[in-house]
């Protein structure tokens with residue numbers, strides 16, 4: 113039986129908190145687990161598979177203890193912010209293989225209240241390549257900025273086109289009551305914000321928040337009579353991109369590999385996809401992801417994002433929750449891509465609902481675009 | 496180990512990279528080329544990632560190349576870097592075809608552009624470690 117026929121997403125929960133100094137990260141995990149299980153109509157005792165990342169290298173064990181879980185399937189895949197997108201397909205594969213039946217994925221972080229410098233901290237010289245990188249002062253933003261600079265040079269992409277992505281995302285955030293930043297911004301506002309790492313301005317960068325979320329994946333059979341209509345997992349794929357011994361094209365992303373694979377597994381074409389949730393660490397991440405997933409040709413991303421195409425009511429609405437650019441970004445945003453896509457497919461998004469939303473694509477990017485990064489793509493469909 | 500001249504992280508030299516860093520200390524930039532498949536690679540490592548051969552030549556680079564891409568960093572909260580803002584982080588493409596992450600020095604950040612010819616210079620951080628950086632090429 114294929115992965116697509118075997119497993120479904122039965123429940124999701126996005127923690128509404130953006131600032132939680134009075135909570136621990138573990139508490140955010142636990143509250144998110146409670147929310148997603150309640151959404152599915154399941155209890156913690158039903159859980160026999162557990163997946164998480166981002167707490168610590170052995171966080172899956174300490175969190176399982178915190179939740180008093182005794183899972184028969186465990187996964188702590190850590191590939192950066194895309195991890196939780198990958199966890200959905202890992203959970204589905206485990207369920208298809210009979211390794212577990214109800215898999216819980218949780219995420220929680222206090223990046224904001226712990227004043228964690230997500231994008232502008234230093235790099236620690238631990239792994240072998242770091243000795244050739246860390247002494248030069250790369251920041252997370254700097255790595256993405258070098259990709260943006262190259263994209264502008266090769267294709268004539270403009271700062272205004274990048275800004276359009278931030279403006280559209282903010283417009284969506286205004287429709288999400290829990291989004292951190294909801295006041296409208298203009299292209300001029302983005303261009304007038306200070307340059308953090310050229311050519312990226314402050315408003316080209318994701319925000320930093322506390323927060324978390326959870327997703328419950330179960331077998332198609334078990335999903336049939338739960339509380340909510342299950343969301344089907346049609347296709348999934350992962351990929352990595354790195355500097356390829358010093359010859360990588362900095363405008364190429366892992367999405368170029370994972371996107372077509374996931375869509376082929378799903379048996380869908382670009383025109384079938386009603387909305388996308390794309391990792392928006394920076395505006396360039398979105399623009400390059402659209403190109404690498406094949407929604408437009410390479411170099412045409414700048415024109416693609418203009419004229420309302422990626423906004424609600426446009427041909428391809430993206431990041432309807434307000435994304436990492438305006439709603440929330442506790443450091444690893446992948447789980448929110450899945451949560452918002454599921455809500456859209458269930459028609460639960462109120463004023464930000466995409467009309468007749470049947471098929472959604474999630475793409476997570478983890479790590480650093482200009483150095484090493486991962487890509488994880490999911491194609492989801494309403495039941 | 497001698498005292499570093501700033502709080503910036505030093506390269507953690509290992510068995511696979513020490514040939515590279517020993518050459519840098521002499522202000523020479525050496526690249527690895529696989530003796531079996533002929534490919535240059537960067538960063539240095541014991542086996543060729545194309546064919547996994549361990550037969551490697553160290554080839555002296557002219558140290559000349561051009562800026563493949565860059566960014567002027569205005570914010571980095573890490574010790575050592577926050578004192579040197581703004582600075583230019585860049586990929587330089589060497590004449591041998593490999594690209595390396597580096598800093599562009601010896602000119603104002605706003606003078607840097609993609610395609611600009613550059614040449615290697617060495618920043619002596621400690622008696623053991625000289626870090627290859629690049630400055631605008633003359634002529």
Ligand SMILES: [Zn+2]
Pocket residue numbers: 529530531532533534543544545546547548
């Ligand atoms: Zn070789």
